[in-house]
Amino acid sequence: MFDILSTKRKYRALHGNSKNLHDEESEELLTDGDHVAALTARKSKAWIGFTLLNLVLFVASLTLRITTHYQYPPGKNAALKRLSYWSPILDDVEIPSFTAKINGTLFPKEHRSIAREEPSSVNDEAWHKFEKVLTHVVTRDEIIKLGKDPETVARFEDEYWGMGNDAYMVQLDVMHQIHCLNLLRKAAFAEYPGYSPELGPFDKMWWIHLSHCTDILLQNIQCAANTEVLTLAWVESRDVPWxxxxxxxxxxxxxxxxxxxxxHAVDADKFDKMPVPENAFKWPAPWKKQDFELGEKLGQQDSDLGLPESHSHGH
Known part of the structure; x- marks a missing residue:
């Protein structure tokens, strides 16, 4: 009887232990399930994040592509427009580009450019034609595209030109650069044997003009900043590469x-004879009131240069 009671107690104890074991196993299974669920949730979040990131990058890429397309639409001078400020010529005519070898020899070749010709009155005449600056017509909206104020830009008066009231004056900057190069050329060769360039009086204004041209050319070289490199070679009788x-x-x-x-230029002779319109906006003469030039603040200047009203620096 005691054995039976003892057995029952043992059975009950064993039964109790089995229940506890089952509970522990259930808890372990539940814990493993929670771990798997959490891991799956993390993976899902990672994929969602990855998908969203790709979507954002796609939208950004598409936006950039569309913006670039409208800012630099394909067509005339598309590549050139990316590297240039707006100009009417870029919309008007296709400007071809080509690969060329710059003639950089110290001594001239058989076929010389205008810049390697011997200084003379004949060469000066060729330069005069080469540097010819002509004037063109643009609209008010195009003046704004150039970043200028139409109220201060000279217009072609309809009474004289018959172009209406939306005709403004512009000139090609590159031709002014050639003009400046020609001025420096004349100054550099002024003492060349047998050469007497027309340089005008060497007054204060002449030197100002010369320094202006030097500065203009330097700024353009810096702005273009070509990336070509020079190779070097050994030459007889030299200790350093050439x-x-x-x-x-x-x-x-x-x-x-x-x-x-x-x-596309207006008649040059008619332009030279053009009277100053009575109602034209006029900036103060910089050689008289030297605080500003065309609205640009100037540095400290000398006293009044005493130049006549019709003075022109040759541009």
Missing amino acids: PDFSVNRQCRDFDTLVKWQQE
């Missing part, structure tokens, strides 16, 4: 610009 200035460059077709200028 630079090869004849580099290959990607060039714009300058002849296209010249042709466009000639075909």
Whole structure:
């Protein structure tokens, strides 16, 4: 009897232990299930994040592509427009580009450019034609595209030109640069044997003009900042390598610009005879009131240069 009671007690104890074991196993299974569920949730969140990131990158890429397309639409001078400020010529005529080798030899070749010709009155005449600056017509909206104030830009008066009231004056900057180069050329060769360039009186204004041209050319070189490199070579009787200035460059077709200028310019003789309109906006003369020039604040200047009202620095 005691054995039976003892057995029952043992059975009950064993039964109780089995229940506890079952509970522990259930808890372990539940814990494993929670772990798997949590891991799955984390993976789902990671995939959602990855998908959202890809979606954001796709939208950003698409937006950039669309913006670039409208800012630099394909067509005339599309590549050139990316590297240039707006100009009417870019919308008007295709400017070809080509690869060319710059002639950088120290000593001239058989076929010389205008810049390597011997200084003379004949050469000066060729330069005079080469540097010819002509004037063109643009609209008010195009003046704004140039970043200028139409109220201060000279207009072609309808009474004289018959162009209406939306005709403003512009000129090709590159031709002014050539003018400046020609001025420096004359100054550099002024003492060349047998050469007597027309340089005008060497007054204060002449030196100001010369320094202006030097500065303009330097700024344009810095702005263009070409990335070509020079190779070096050993030359007899020299202890240091000789630079090869004849580099290959990607060039714009300058002849296209010249042709466009000639075909679209107003009559030069009529322009030279044009009277100053009575109601034209006039800036103070910078050689008299030297605090500003065309609205630009100037530095400390000398006293009144005493220049006549009709003075022009040759541009």
